[in-house]
Every structure is written in structure tokens, then in C-alpha cells.
Amino acid sequence: MDSHGQNEQRVVWTVVGTDIGPLLLAATQDGLVNVVFHATDTVRDRTLDRLASRLGTEPVEAPDSPLLAEAIRQFEAYFAGAQRDFDLPLDWSLISGFNRQVLRELASGVPYGSVVGYGDLAGRVGQPRAAQAVGVAMGSNPLPVVVPCHRVVESDGGIGGFGGGLETKRKLLALEGVLPEPLF
Secondary structure (H helix, E strand, C coil): CCCCCCCCCCCEEEEECCCCCCEEEEEECCEEEEEECCCCHHHHHHHHHHHHHHHCCCCEECCCCHHHHHHHHHHHHHHCCCCCCCCCCECCCCCCHHHHHHHHHHHHHCCCCCCEEHHHHHHHCCCCCCHHHHHHHHHCCCCCCCCCHHHEECCCCCCCCCCCCHHHHHHHHHHCCCCCCCCC
16 A cells, blocks of 8 residues: 555566467556567667556566566467467456447457457447457557467458567467468
């Protein structure tokens, strides 16, 4: 508690190496709040500044934090092919409205090893003409991989866009058996 008797928000973070490059993981007492691709020093610093501004507290590097330890373990298991689903508490505070609704549907309704079209996902949340807005929601996903925006593809069979880059999306879909492994 702070000096005014309020619960003080604590944000902890770490960078973990993965098969798709370094990921920054950040968590609050409510759960995992942010996953960021390509966590170079520049990306890390920009992300931490943004989190401090949005969450009202300076993030603290704490790789051994209980808030992050289970997330790290599950990411390692996922990339090793030993775990299909993430079972982590999530802090949805960085996203709201339609985008949150779409991402929650994605998280609960599109299992490992499957894909969904942007328009199909829009229909699942009662907005069948909002395929483009679903694309915007995917681009604003603060919890990629855990909330699997890589599983959203174009209805004509195209891979669609991806904030982590198309090569990263291909690797994630190959890991899940949706696409063949690259030959090189």
C-alpha cells in the first residue's frame, strides 16, 4: 500500500530468448499485461516508457518474480512443443472496447493448431462486417502469442499481416502445425 492507503500498482518485466527472437514480458499483480516482439534495447526502452505512462508506475526488471516465473516457464514449454495452451492470468488493462472483445474471443475460441479468418472472427463477436476492425484489433494486441493473433488469417488463404513480422507469424504457425516448416 502507498502512503494514501491505496494498492500501489507494481509492474515487473524481463526479456526472454525464444525461437522467434527476444520477447519482453511484463506483468502486474493482475497477470501478464504485455508481450513485445523483437525486444532489442531500443524496443525495450520504448516499451518500458509506454508502460510507465499507461500504468502509472515505473516497471522493474524482475526475471525471478513469481508474477513472471510461470509465464517464462510456459513460454519455454510452448516453444519446445511441450505445451499448446497458455494458462496464465491476464491483465487486460491496456486494451478496451471492441478490441478487447475480439481478443477475448480469439483467446478462448481459436485453439492451438487452427486458424480463423478476420471476417469469421468479426462474426463471432456479432459484427460480421467488421473484418477490417478485427485487423486493427490484432495490430493492437498487447499479449501476442498468449492471445494468438498469429492464428488470424485472410479468408482467401493469405497469411494476413502481423505486428511481429510475417516471418514470425510463419514460424508460430509452423510450430503449431498449421504451416509446413520452412525448408531453410
